[in-house]
Amino acid sequence: MRNFFYRLSNAMARFMYGRNGSDQLNMALLAAYLLIWLLQALFGQSFAVRTALEVLAAVVAVIVVYRTFSRNLEKRREENARFLGWWLPVKNRISTARQQGKDKDHKYFICKNCKAVCRVPAGKGKVEITCPKCGQKIIGKS
DSSP, X not given: OHHHHHHHHHHHHHHHTTSOOOXXXXXXXXXXXXXXXXXXXXXXXXXXXXXXXXXXHHHXXXXXXXXXXXXXXXXXXXXXXXXXXXXXXXXXXXXXXXXXXXXXXXEEXXXXXXXXXXXXXXTOOEEEEEOTTTOOEEEEEO
């Protein structure tokens, strides 16, 4: 029995050789598929809504399968790089906001001119901050 699974895994590895497999964009598409599936379960009482969600889920599933088994590696890597170029700044903003929310010792201000983030100690009352990048004054309560 062990020999069967060993041969099966080798056959699968040979089949996937030279194919794209799973990358970050495929995982995001798979998460989108699961979200659509969940929305379909929650709001699928209406025929029109259910049909639209089923078509959308089918399109996403076909894209995931196509990208997984594609042999055009350059094109898939380019698509994944474009996705990461869009997603990583969003992910960094989310994690930065979460980190700033947990920081109770400091207050964060954003410069209206250059969008730089300025950190000052919390509990100092009304403060005037000079932006280190552009020199604009920021007035706020810490």
